Amino acid sequence: MVIRQMEEKDIPYVHEIEGRIFSRPWSKEDFRKSIQDPHNIYLVVEQDGEIIAYCGLWGVAGEGQINNVAVESSYRNRGIGRKMLQSLIDIGRNNGLKSFTLEVRVSNLSAIALYHRLGFQAAGIRKSFYEAPKEDALIMWL
Ligand SMILES: CC(C)(COP(=O)(O)OP(=O)(O)OC[C@H]1O[C@@H](n2cnc3c(N)ncnc32)[C@H](O)[C@@H]1OP(=O)(O)O)[C@@H](O)C(=O)NCCC(=O)NCCS
Structure with a gap:
């Protein structure tokens, strides 16, 4: 298993996974713009030459705003x-980011468990943040 920086050539594969997992998937252009900004960090996990997971953050004023986290369903847990x-957090800290934040659906127990394991703490609720289906977001900070 290799964890490496996301590159332009990875975007079609990442976008295909994104479309299967999320009800409001990012476009290829969203990923392209995000990986081009040097403040941002985007990673993929590769196994036998295939992308099986990806994540990314926007670096804004010393904060890492984590906005994509996905693992192919057959590779979870x-x-x-x-x-x-x-790795994302370690690279972020090396780049000078002091804190990290994300939003997660309140029903997404496996993701919330994972974020707690990494040291994130719940900091509030954003009412009806998500569409399709409508749901509150839990805001978490590390
Ligand atoms: C969330 C996601 C990225 C986790 O990836 P993963 O590789 O399975 O994560 P890990 O194996 O490192 O950790 C998963 C944890 O959830 C726990 N878990 C799994 N199902 C659970 C459930 N129903 N309730 C509570 N905890 C659960 C596992 O036990 C594990 O915790 P542990 O390490 O303490 O045992 C993956 O499930 C995913 O891609 N989901 C769909 C996309 C998504 O929801 N992204 C997050 C958006 S904010």
């Missing part, structure tokens, strides 16, 4: 999400 996010 093996610690891949944890290793990938730990």
Whole structure:
């Protein structure tokens, strides 16, 4: 398993996974713009030459705003999400980011468990933040 920086050539594969997992997927252009900004950090996890997971953050004023986290369903619950996010946080800290934040659906128990394991703490609720289906977001900070 290799964790490395997301590159332009990875975007079609990342976008295909994104479309299968999320009800409001990012476009290829969203990913392209995000990886081009040097303040941002985007990673992919590769196994046998295939992308099986990805994540990313926007670096804004010393904060890492984590906005994409996904692991292919057949590879979940093996610690891949944890290793990938730990790498993202480590690289972010090396780049001078002091804190990290994200939003997660209140029903997404596996993601919330993973974020707690990494040291994130719940800091509030954003009412009806998500569409399709409508749901509150839990705001978490590390
Ligand atoms: C959330 C996600 C990235 C986790 O990836 P992963 O590789 O399975 O993560 P890990 O294996 O490192 O950790 C998953 C944790 O959830 C726990 N878990 C799994 N199902 C659970 C459930 N129903 N309730 C509570 N905890 C659960 C696992 O036990 C594990 O915790 P542990 O390490 O303490 O045992 C993955 O499930 C995913 O891609 N989901 C769909 C996209 C998504 O929801 N992204 C997050 C948006 S904010």
